[in-house]
Each structure stands twice: as structure tokens, then as C-alpha cells.
Amino acid sequence: MVALGIFGGTFDPIHNGHLAVARAAKNQLGLEQVVFVPVGTPPHKRWQPVTPAEYRWRMVSLAVADEPDFVVSRVDIDRPAPQYSVDTVRLLRREFGTAAENTFFIIGADALNNFPRWKNAAGIVAQCCIAVVHRPGFRPDVQSVVAAVPQLASRLVWVEMPPVPVSATEIRRRVGQGLPIDDMVPPVVAEYIVRQRLYVSE
Ligand code: ATP
Numbered sequence: 001m002v003a004l005g006i007f008g009g010t011f012d013p014i015h016n017g018h019l020a021v022a023r024a025a026k027n028q029l030g031l032e033q034v035v036f037v038p039v040g041t042p043p044h045k046r047w048q049p050v051t052p053a054e055y056r057w058r059m060v061s062l063a064v065a066d067e068p069d070f071v072v073s074r075v076d077i078d079r080p081a082p083q084y085s086v087d088t089v090r091l092l093r094r095e096f097g098t099a100a101e102n103t104f105f106i107i108g109a110d111a112l113n114n115f116p117r118w119k120n121a122a123g124i125v126a127q128c129c130i131a132v133v134h135r136p137g138f139r140p141d142v143q144s145v146v147a148a149v150p151q152l153a154s155r156l157v158w159v160e161m162p163p164v165p166v167s168a169t170e171i172r173r174r175v176g177q178g179l180p181i182d183d184m185v186p187p188v189v190a191e192y193i194v195r196q197r198l199y200v201s202e
Contacts, residue, residue, distance in 0.1 A: 004098040005034040005131065006089060007106040008076070011056045013193060014063045015171055015185045017164040021133045022070060024161040025106045029131060034106070035092060036060050036072045040083050051198060053077045062188040084119040089127045103128035104157070112140040116148035125151045132156065136163040175199035 005025050009018060014036075022034045038060055041053045050056075057077055064070035075091050076083040085105070093103055105128045107115070112132050115121055124130075130152060132140070146153050166184045174181050176199055182190055193199065 002032045002096055002098055003030055003102045003104070004092070004096050005029065005031040005104045005106050006037060006092055006128070007034055008037040008039060008085060008088065010050060010168065011036070011038045011060050012051045012168050013056065013171060013185060013189055013198070014060045015166045015168060015189075016183075017135075017166040019063065019067075019186070020161055020164045021106060021108065021159075024133060025104065025131050025159050026069060028159050029104055029157065031104065032069065033096070034070050035096070036064060036070065037076050037088060037092070038072070038074075040076045040079075040081055055196060055198060059189050059192055062192055063186045065188070082119075086118075086120040086123045086127075089124055093127060100127050101129070104131040105129070106131045106133065106159070108133050108135040108138070109140045110135050110138040112142070112145055115145055115152070121149045122151050125149060125155045129155045129157050131159050133159045133161055134163070136165045172199045176201070 005022065007022055007025070011018065022036070025031060026034050038053060038056045041050055057072065057074065060072045064072060073092065076088055089103065089105060105124065107130060109132055115130070118124065146156070171181050171184050175193060
């Protein structure tokens with residue numbers, strides 16, 4: 001049976017931190033495949049404008065093209081909003097045919113504190129394990145998170161990774177200021193950002 005990693009994100013843009021997360025999760029959890037799931041474009045601006053989904057999907061596709069065990073899914077792009085993770089996991093498990101104990105939803109440590117506020121967090125945990133990857137500068141309050149979602153206690157796994165202090169926010173800022181981002185994203189992604197003139201007006 002396939003052990004599957006599901007890695008959701010805005011990926012605006014995908015960067016070397018994301019790729020390191022996916023590689024660490026794959027190696028430590030023995031995953032056969034990691035599915036990158038770019039979020040859909042929010043219908044209205046929430047806290048900041050997000051680059052349209054097609055550009056973000058394309059950047060993820062370019063970044064993983066040479067990694068045979070990494071795939072990109074359009075599941076959160078092609079279905080109508082709101083795209084909740086609880087449904088994403090259900091749809092991908094159906095597509096890939098994975099059992100709950102063999103499905104890992106991968107998140108960075110900064111995302112864990114927010115997990116209890118996700119739509120039907122207990123429903124997510126019923127369908128998969130949550131694999132949390134350490135991220136520099138973030139120390140999640142695991143006790144509070146597990147108190148809020150007790151089912152998580154037996155479903156939480158940690159993934160160790162040498163810190164990659166990169167964020168998409170920092171990349172957008174640097175591009176906006178005309179600074180290089182070559183050591184932060186794969187070369188194909190850097191070229192795409194220049195070609196499409198992304199992030200220049202920020
Ligand atoms: P932004 O700066 O725009 O908020 P981001 O760099 O955090 O973006 P996302 O696409 O929001 O990127 O992240 C997707 C997932 O990857 C999240 O779970 C996040 O915690 C995790 N992640 C992103 N960058 C890193 C990193 N450098 N180390 C560990 N986890 C990361």
C-alpha cells in the first residue's frame with residue numbers, strides 16, 4: 001500500500017524550504033509519493049493578494065519536474081471554493097487509494113498552532129497523520145494544540161530537517177526590491193518569475 005504525503009501550501013512562490021520539507025518527510029516517513037497541493041485563489045483578498053493559482057501551480061510543476069516521487073495536484077484549484085483540507089485529504093486518499101495510517105498531511109511548525117481552527121480538524125486527523133516539520137523561528141504550542149484536538153495526540157509525527165530559513169514573503173519582497181533570489185528557489189522557478197514579471201510591483 002502506498003504511503004502518501006500531502007503537502008498543501010500557497011506556494012507563492014514554491015521555494016527551497018518547501019522542497020527540503022518534502023524531501024525530509026519522504027525520507028523519514030518512507031513515503032512513496034509526496035503530492036504538492038497549491039491552494040486555490042481566494043475569491044476575495046483576505047489579508048494580502050495572492051498570485052493567481054495557474055502561476056503558482058506552474059511554478060510548483062517546474063520545481064518538481066525532476067523529482068519522480070513528487071507530484072502536483074490541482075484538487076484545490078479546480079473545485080469551487082471553499083477548499084477545505086478535510087475534503088482535500090478525502091479526495092486525494094480516494095484518488096491514490098491510501099489508508100488513513102499511511103497518509104501524512106505535512107505542515108510546517110508555524111502552521112501547527114493554527115490547526116485547531118481548521119475546518120473539522122478532528123475529521124482531518126481521522127483520515128491521516130499530521131507530519132510537522134521544524135521551521136526556524138517557530139516553536140509550536142503542542143500542548144494547547146493537542147488539548148484542542150485530542151485525537152491529534154496519537155496522530156502527530158515530527159520530521160527533523162536542517163533549518164532552511166526561507167519564506168515566500170521574503171522572496172516576494174526581494175524580487176520587489178530587485179534583489180537576487182537565486183539561492184532561495186530552483187533556477188527554473190527564478191527564470192519563470194522573471195519571465196512572468198511576478199512580484200515586481202510589491
Ligand atoms: P508566506 O511567507 O507567503 O507565508 P511560506 O514560505 O510560509 O509563505 P507556504 O506556501 O505558506 O510558504 O507554506 C506551505 C507549508 O510549508 C506551510 O505548512 C509552512 O509551514 C511550510 N514551510 C514553508 N517554508 C518552510 C521552511 N523554510 N521550513 C519549514 N517549513 C516551511
